Amino acid sequence: MSGMPILLSKDVVTRLLVYKDLIPRLEVALGMFSKRDSSEVIQPVRSVIPIQKHNGFLGLMPAYMAYEDTLCTKMVAFYKREKGSSLPSTQATVLLFDPEYGNVLAVMDGDAITAKRTAAVSAISAKLLMPAQSEVLSILGSGHQAFSHYEVFMETFGFKEVRVWSRRREMAERFASTVQGPVTVCSSAKDAVDGADVIVTVTNAVEPVLFGEWVKPGAHVAAVGACRPDWRELDDSLMRNAVVYVDSGEGAATESGDIILSGAKVFGELGEVINGSLPAQRERITVFKSLGMGIQDAVSAKLVFEKWKSTECGTEKKN
Ligand SMILES: NC(=O)C1=CN([C@@H]2O[C@H](COP(=O)(O)OP(=O)(O)OC[C@H]3O[C@@H](n4cnc5c(N)ncnc54)[C@H](O)[C@@H]3O)[C@@H](O)[C@H]2O)C=CC1
């Protein structure tokens, strides 16, 4: 196929990408990735160049998944922002290709994809690793990822209590008053995680904001921020005492300050738990260190494109 690519805006992507369709496809993709069969999935660790002048980085995240014939790349710029900055910390665009011809089928907003697929993968980690009968969810950070994590965690699980902490209290209050259900705003990260079953860290921090001594035995931590080798969200004690799962072993060894600087041992990949080749050690404190993968964007983009073709594209043609 050839011709001009279609352009899909943030609103369209947000509407078409729904968790109930996305989660099972991500599970398959993570499982396939962890088999390391290069005839099925090719996804290198992203290449990242610094944008030094602006305190940022540009990451290129290509992936080809032969099993569903999906060829895609995301380009994502991400920044270390000063406190009080109103500039976005992440901006992304996704290109979906026709794998046979090599032309671009669609150029999509990548922010909605990044927000939803990252949160969906954290929900998969929680489903596999959180304690049975988890009741208390704690979110550290109140930005884009905090919103998408709240959304998918509330849609997927029945938490009785949700707490939020943010560096700026007014942002945590804005978060609590924007989401649908009740959320308790906490004055400190320590208060927010006290007794929590599941803790999501979605901050731009470069130093630890979550400490092992605060985390209750058996709790699950989905650690989403700190995606550079010298950035941290979690302290050494948490990293060393937890059973650490990652999305990609190569990605974690290259990009995760929490893993590299703590010297923590990685137990394995989420995909290995999905495949049944690695146990889910729910009785221990578990950390899922998320860095983000091109296959997650590819699965999402394909889903969006299929939905668009079967709904909006048809509507456009009829009109
Ligand atoms: N693992 C993955 O796949 C992905 C990870 N990320 C990372 O997730 C994190 C959150 O992303 P967004 O929600 O889009 O960012 P955002 O800018 O919308 O929100 C960032 C939050 O972190 C807080 N924060 C900033 N500096 C802090 C500090 N020093 N201590 C404590 N809190 C601090 C801010 O107040 C805000 O609540 C970022 O680190 C981003 O790079 C983003 C996309 C995908």
Ligand SMILES: O=C(O)C1=NCCCC1
């Ligand atoms: O996977 C992604 O997308 C990102 N990961 C870490 C930094 C921002 C974007």
